Amino acid sequence: MTINNATAVAASERSQRIYQCLFRPQSIAVVGASTAPLKPGGRVFNLIHQHGYAGTLWPINPKATELHGVPVIPSIAALPSAPDLALIAIPSHMVLDAVTELAEMGTGAVIVLTSGFGEKDAAGKELENKMKEVADKAGMALIGPNCSGFLTTTYKGKFAGIVPQLPGGDVDFISGSGATVDYVMECAEARGLSFGTVINLGNSAQLGVEDLLKIYDENYNEDCAKILMIYMEAVKKPALLLQHARSLGKKGCVMIGIKSGATEAGSRAAASHTGAMATSDTAVEALFEKAGIIRVAGRGALIDVGCVVKAVKGRLSGKRVCIVTDAGGPGVMLADELNRAKMELPALSEKTLEELAKILPAESSIINPIDALPSRTDKQIEAIIRVLGELEADNLDAIAFLTGDSGLSDNAAIYQAISDAAPKSPIPILPMLSSLTSCGEKIDTFIRQGNVFFPDEVGMATAVGKVAGYFEPVEVTDRPAGYDQTAIQEALTGVEGALDPAIVKQVLLSAGFVLPEQIEVFEKEQLAAQCQRIGFPLVMKVIGPLHKTDVGGVRLGIANEEDALKTWTELMAINEATGVLLQPMVTGQEVILGASLEGEFGHLVMFGLGGIYAEVLKDVRFALAPLAPVEARRMIDGIRCRPLLDGVRGEPGMNVDILSDFLVRLGHLVADFPEIAEIDLNPVKGTGDRLYVVDSRIIMKK
């Protein structure tokens, strides 16, 4: 997953050209244009035309002469020049020829709307592959086939679903599924999120979500939204996703993403939808976390998180929320949910309480939640927000404002008070408006003023927790002291398969791990002397068989020379035994560190407690290598059994800084040597600062 900067720069000019043709084309040809409102070619032409595309528009149709007053071109061959962009909406058997013709004449980009290719059958897949070859050869960008099109600020080139109505561009969207985007947009607009650029990629014969992310990132400009949503059913280029998600994050763009097909049933559904291959959801989860993409499961959460990010203008500064409500019950439910989402409801200062008491009647509750009662007025609301801003700006990270239709005062005035106060408030305001029916039009006015709102406390609190709890991507720091890459390289030169314990030892010591002293004995005569060097009690392990424990090849607590000699005889009788390894007995908690290669994702590093905790309770955490110290620490702190590491029932604990250091070393080791297929440090054991890699194995890639 190392990023080659040279390649990135070289790609940039081509990337600019693709961006220009796909997002800001100066000429568009619509192959199969008509005015039939319910046919793809009709709908896409109508939309581009109706939404005032300012460039040159060429409808292509052999049977018409003009559409909506625009002169029709009879064929691709008759085009006066190669268009920047061509949208194709003709029967599937004619598509390859059209793509070929367009490629050969120098068209910049083609979007194939037509379906019936890879998603249909093998013959369709074959056609799709040929299209890609043609496009690749000509250096032409190819989107689709089987996609619903593009919405950009320059043109509305889609045939299915809706065209968003809300002005502005809070959100851009790159999606592997067209209907998903439409489903999201409909609900999101009703909540106050406006859309700028919306990209659907269909079958992704040539360009997929990750490729468009790269182009988007490389051309990110002031026209782009501050929120980028993505929807994927497969992650084919994880390194690209990671690189550009991180880059966008640095540019102030918050990414929120769905990778569906996460469960077994979902994965089957995704395979039949877009032919997505099953990927390890653990790897996807780790990738999103590392990339700083807020991952959600469905549309509702996508929208809720988008609303939080828009309302707070990026990240929440912390976890402290004050609830202002006009209704006790919803205030209690929201308090519950914020608590569950690991947010805090801090106490307000005495001074604040004094000021609030002047604003609200005596029956009000002015602790947090502040209950302004159904009789609340716009003046009161305005005053509460002002007081909180003046006195609690350092104490609060957000104000959750709940209001319904009490029937006792004018809600429009309340909404207006929030709308006016929000831009001035130093504390971001999250409005929860419940009266969707009786105040529908007033809420519509509220969102047209640029506000978002939340209809439900659980959705709001969960989203707030997500935004407050997600991690900004961290740069992986330099390799730690005592990590000798050259020495590891030497140890790994020319090896293959399951490595010899001596080589494993050399690798681990070179990487800076601490191992208990160990001595290999191959002659019975040397046993007694070497045992004396280690000291009793000690551990004896058979050398030779791979799964030592399974063949009874690990013997603990050897107390004296007599025991040792008896055990030697037993161990050497095991099949494939060639010798015996002596180690001191190490006591204390056992943990497991490991890493395995997950295809294009690179190595997934694992951490968990040993024994049944990992095996039965599945209490393990994963992250993609290499790891920054903060990521390693997050893994350690993330296991459910975390308290056990501090020691329980009077037993001593483990120094988690050293554990974290071990994880960082492991991350670098596998990232630097991707030829390692699997590595297990199992167990790492000890107490306090004295932690040892007691057993380990490394298997190289075939």
Next chain:
Amino acid sequence: MTINNATAVAASERSQRIYQCLFRPQSIAVVGASTAPLKPGGRVFNLIHQHGYAGTLWPINPKATELHGVPVIPSIAALPSAPDLALIAIPSHMVLDAVTELAEMGTGAVIVLTSGFGEKDAAGKELENKMKEVADKAGMALIGPNCSGFLTTTYKGKFAGIVPQLPGGDVDFISGSGATVDYVMECAEARGLSFGTVINLGNSAQLGVEDLLKIYDENYNEDCAKILMIYMEAVKKPALLLQHARSLGKKGCVMIGIKSGATEAGSRAAASHTGAMATSDTAVEALFEKAGIIRVAGRGALIDVGCVVKAVKGRLSGKRVCIVTDAGGPGVMLADELNRAKMELPALSEKTLEELAKILPAESSIINPIDALPSRTDKQIEAIIRVLGELEADNLDAIAFLTGDSGLSDNAAIYQAISDAAPKSPIPILPMLSSLTSCGEKIDTFIRQGNVFFPDEVGMATAVGKVAGYFEPVEVTDRPAGYDQTAIQEALTGVEGALDPAIVKQVLLSAGFVLPEQIEVFEKEQLAAQCQRIGFPLVMKVIGPLHKTDVGGVRLGIANEEDALKTWTELMAINEATGVLLQPMVTGQEVILGASLEGEFGHLVMFGLGGIYAEVLKDVRFALAPLAPVEARRMIDGIRCRPLLDGVRGEPGMNVDILSDFLVRLGHLVADFPEIAEIDLNPVKGTGDRLYVVDSRIIMKK
């Protein structure tokens, strides 16, 4: 928590009278009536009048002569006769006098809308108590103060929030918070749930949620809804809630409930809202589960679950769902979510696939999810539902139907097809309609035809999982064989505090538990002989100190007589030591069974694995005593470490039927003897069928 049937029957006549006066009054007096639309007394009078109340309506106001043409009565004293019901909306300092006057003249029920009582200060609480005394003495029902009123099919007696518009009565609602109900109703109506009777209880000076539930249950009739929602911030009468929730369940009414104030922050908020005392949320959770109430955390889930129950007409028959969609992505997300909600997506039969292939174009996917593509028509939808009904009725428990606005066909026809097909389909249909904006009016028509819909896949799937996963209340069966209630009674007669081990042993053996043999030794001379009776290795425990382990009073693995004598000396040197208990060593897994009295909730029985599993991992389950075998089994199967009970890594497991039997015995023991404050069987230990209560203690209530 034993139900006294005699009391229940005696209460019934009074309950009928209260029901009549509160829900079906023949005369209503509005004390403080006016026509001012934004004042409580004006609003409540206007609503009752405008919504065509058919009984006698008496506005009471000293300053007016008629309101909307209804003659005004100048004072309570001037009423021609005692009303069935009086609604009070006058300043708080005048309320007690009004209540007293109404009580003395024989008014059936009073609803006090006025606020400024217990929720305000101690003086208000005092007034509230006096009101209750007056009402109790006169046998008058008292609702409130500080409540927003009642909606019934007879009259609309509320002053705040909305009056629902949708005809029908899918849902009745009993709530401790008025605004919560309004917030719910607004959103629920927009989803197709109509409301019949809606009750808000405010401060509950006399009658609370549980009391109204009793009255509702005892008068449940064909006018009542099939879904009853409840909202509570405190459970004051758990036994009453349990009894009547179970009774309503048997009558076919599905209860869905919120008990908020579940977390620490929520509990603080609830205390300041309704003065709710903090109750153990563990006990609340156990109570709802035992009562068969589907518990949800917020409004969104309440509505989603309500929509599922309405759509499937009660319970789901199983966990098998088929997704029919017009969009791949949302189908994949729904599949993911259904999987997470522990639902299943079964494969369809060959015959079904053949039939579907005839209906849909070749590009469609016809596995489950069935993807009908954006080009879907009403005829296709109708045919799909028909085919599934004909061929898959035994294979499916629900059809989740997803459709958005594809822009390619008429959505109204699609909705109509679902609306027409649903009543005829043997498989319940759950419609997810996404195009809230572009199809808003069409969706409105759809719900006015009696349908519900879901806007989001996560909300739908979670609710489906809740409805499929909740447990119908079970009757607790007879006491198990070998449970000798008389013998236990004898053992517990006259005891107090922490019981003597000999009495604990007698109680447990009488209840049918299995204990390892144990011998108490008080004379050193008897030690050797008694050790021989038990057999080595054995366990020695000090007698006297309560927390034996803490004082080093438990010694395991005593191997021989010499060891035993040495240990005797050590144990007898412990403070308060009076003797030593001998037991055989028992090996195997350790679990903890316990029960403690949770006030009005009765005893909460606990089960978990011993040691760190319970202490650090909090991997324990609770249920209210007494327990049916199925409830005991659910506790055992509900712990995360459940696989450990079957044995791991070659270690033998435990017979969970015996564990379950122990839990049932424990449940009866504490339910039959509520004077037991705490009982711990810790550990219960052993392998296979040989499980023993190795250590135990019982503490009686003071």
